[in-house]
Amino acid sequence: MAEDIFDAIVVGAGVAGSSAAYRLAKAGLQVVLIERGPFPGSKNLSGGVLYGRILHELIPNFWETAPVERAITNQVVSFLSADSSINLDFKTERFNQPPYNGFTVLRSKFDRWLAEQAEAAGAMLVPGIKVDGVVKRDGKVVGVSADGEEMLARVVIAADGANSFIAQQAGLRDQIPTAHAGVGVKEVIGLPREVIEERFHLSGNEGAAYNIVGYATRGVPGGGFLYTNLDSISIGLVIHLDALVERQLKPAEIFEDFLAHPMIAPLIKGGKLLEYGAHLVPEGGLKMMPPLAADGLLLVGDAAGLGVNNGFVVRGMDLAIGSALAAANTVIKAHPDNDFSAARLNAYPRRLKRSFVLQDMHTYARAVDFMKNERLFEAYPELLANVLTDIYRQEALPKKNLVPTLLDNLKTSKISLFNLVKDVLAGGRAV
Amino acid sequence: MNRLPVTEKLAVNKYELDEGHPHIEVNEEVCRAKCANLACLYVCPANVYSEQNGKIVADWAGCLECGTCKVACPSDALKWVYPRGGFGVIYRSG
Numbered sequence A: 001m002a003e004d005i006f007d008a009i010v011v012g013a014g015v016a017g018s019s020a021a022y023r024l025a026k027a028g029l030q031v032v033l034i035e036r037g038p039f040p041g042s043k044n045l046s047g048g049v050l051y052g053r054i055l056h057e058l059i060p061n062f063w064e065t066a067p068v069e070r071a072i073t074n075q076v077v078s079f080l081s082a083d084s085s086i087n088l089d090f091k092t093e094r095f096n097q098p099p100y101n102g103f104t105v106l107r108s109k110f111d112r113w114l115a116e117q118a119e120a121a122g123a124m125l126v127p128g129i130k131v132d133g134v135v136k137r138d139g140k141v142v143g144v145s146a147d148g149e150e151m152l153a154r155v156v157i158a159a160d161g162a163n164s165f166i167a168q169q170a171g172l173r174d175q176i177p178t179a180h181a182g183v184g185v186k187e188v189i190g191l192p193r194e195v196i197e198e199r200f201h202l203s204g205n206e207g208a209a210y211n212i213v214g215y216a217t218r219g220v221p222g223g224g225f226l227y228t229n230l231d232s233i234s235i236g237l238v239i240h241l242d243a244l245v246e247r248q249l250k251p252a253e254i255f256e257d258f259l260a261h262p263m264i265a266p267l268i269k270g271g272k273l274l275e276y277g278a279h280l281v282p283e284g285g286l287k288m289m290p291p292l293a294a295d296g297l298l299l300v301g302d303a304a305g306l307g308v309n310n311g312f313v314v315r316g317m318d319l320a321i322g323s324a325l326a327a328a329n330t331v332i333k334a335h336p337d338n339d340f341s342a343a344r345l346n347a348y349p350r351r352l353k354r355s356f357v358l359q360d361m362h363t364y365a366r367a368v369d370f371m372k373n374e375r376l377f378e379a380y381p382e383l384l385a386n387v388l389t390d391i392y393r394q395e396a397l398p399k400k401n402l403v404p405t406l407l408d409n410l411k412t413s414k415i416s417l418f419n420l421v422k423d424v425l426a427g428g429r430a431v
Numbered sequence B: 001m002n003r004l005p006v007t008e009k010l011a012v013n014k015y016e017l018d019e020g021h022p023h024i025e026v027n028e029e030v031c032r033a034k035c036a037n038l039a040c041l042y043v044c045p046a047n048v049y050s051e052q053n054g055k056i057v058a059d060w061a062g063c064l065e066c067g068t069c070k071v072a073c074p075s076d077a078l079k080w081v082y083p084r085g086g087f088g089v090i091y092r093s094g
Helices: A015-026 A053-058 A107-120 A165-169 A193-199 A241-247 A251-260 A317-337 A347-354 A356-363 A365-370 A379-392 A402-412 A417-430 B006-012 B028-034 B068-072
Strands: A005-011 A031-035 A049-051 A071-080 A085-091 A102-104 A124-127 A133-137 A140-146 A149-158 A181-190 A206-214 A222-228 A232-240 A272-282 A297-299 B024-026 B049-052 B055-058 B078-080
Touching: A005 A015, A005 A140, A005 A317, A015 A031, A015 A053, A015 A107, A015 A317, A031 A107, A031 A149, A049 A053, A049 A317, A053 A317, A071 A379, A085 A379, A102 A206, A107 A124, A133 A149, A133 A165, A149 A165, A149 A317, A165 A297, A181 A241, A181 A251, A181 B068, A232 A241, A232 A251, A241 B068, A272 B006, A272 B068, A297 A317, A317 A347, A317 A356, A347 A356, A356 A365, A365 A417, A379 A402, B024 B055, B028 B055, B068 B078
Parallel strands: A005 A031, A005 A149, A031 A124, A071 A206, A149 A297
Antiparallel strands: A049 A102, A071 A085, A071 A102, A133 A140, A140 A149, A181 A232, A181 A272, A206 A222, A222 A232, B024 B078, B049 B055
16 A cells, blocks of 8 residues: 555644644645644743734634634833833724734634634644654655654645744754844733723723833843733743843843833732743744745744734734745645645745735834844833923923923933934834 | 742643653753853743752753743753653643
8 A cells, every 4th residue: 555645744733833734624635733732722822912814814703713812902012111111002992893903812722723623624633743853755855753653745834833843954944043032931810800801991802912112121122011811911021032141131030020010010910820931932033034945845934933023013923824824825736736846835935925924024124123222121211201200290390391301311311312313213114 | 929939930830741751951061061151041931950069950841842942052062852742831821
């Protein structure tokens, strides 16, 4: 009997892998979805906002059946100094109706559901198996190996996350440099539903998403987030790894300071720790993007280094799903010709370039460096807090107008007018 | 919930311990010969690494499987792979 050869093997049942498997199975291809965790979602962790428009294209009205937490109607950018906060607080009913804008999700529940959809569509889900590497014949990827056994397929889609051992083993990528990685730490904190709704001024299933910038990380480049779930809060930090190594600081200690910040502590007060997790975050933008296709192999999601952080929103899951669809569509198109050569599969990166995925990575390419500007994390928050203190403080002394107040404070800060102008212009173009 | 030590945070998590199959190995000779900054001792969010009697020890059972140590290790002294299928941290929220 001839060896079984599947049409496709997808490694990793995160949002990218399950989306790809779903699409391929729907198109009638024989697809195997391999997951190293005991169930899909058990190894997956995100901050937790899914901007769902692309998933809505794949699974229309997914929010009606998927375990989503809250529809984000309140987007906040919170700029922290050591003892103050300045918020941009946007709340809109526009985001509270189908197809919605974003949902908080808890990946362990959400990814499990998404993998079940792939399974129901006909994909064969194999949990609890760790893929050790790809199998190559004549330089082409022809399958994967696990526990000394080989499983063969016409094409392999690596959706195995930020550490992508497959991309490294297949020679598409070297070890990630610290300059292109962030370490994400997160707690899920349980609070009664009513407390969350009162504390964050939410009704029904509305949710709030805080992107926290400035002095959230002891001045180390990075930022924080706080997202409301139904009856818990997801809160965390993402810290640039090169800066962390340089300053020899512990992420857990920076995180504890953040949780104790006078603007953060009241938001999580009385909560019960439900989980503490960590995840590597691709932060290099286009600079770290490996070749996305090789003979018999495609990279999607975190494995492809996809991510956007412009200070207002942090995105990864929507880009992961977008890349998975582009990869799956490329495979479906190549299937009748049975041609999975690198030349043919390079239609995938071309598709990505035409889609929002790589276009957004380009649009926000400058944000990657801008968000590492040291002044953002200490000097500017301090300056802004001082200006606002002067505006609001009444001391029975003569006041000054806004511009002289700003200039006085700029003079005592460590920021030159030249750098301020430069940063404002760069920021406007980056975010 | 202020100042909860990392060990207490990890105790809240669920793990499927793969007794006798460490997924992290530290090559002590490489550490000693090549490593200038011992990044593993501070970058790990789970404080898996510690120095005991002058040796770097990995308490791998509490690993959150993020891979930060592997990226930060400047000397290739760490053999860090995912735990065997089905084992390791099991996120219930994620």
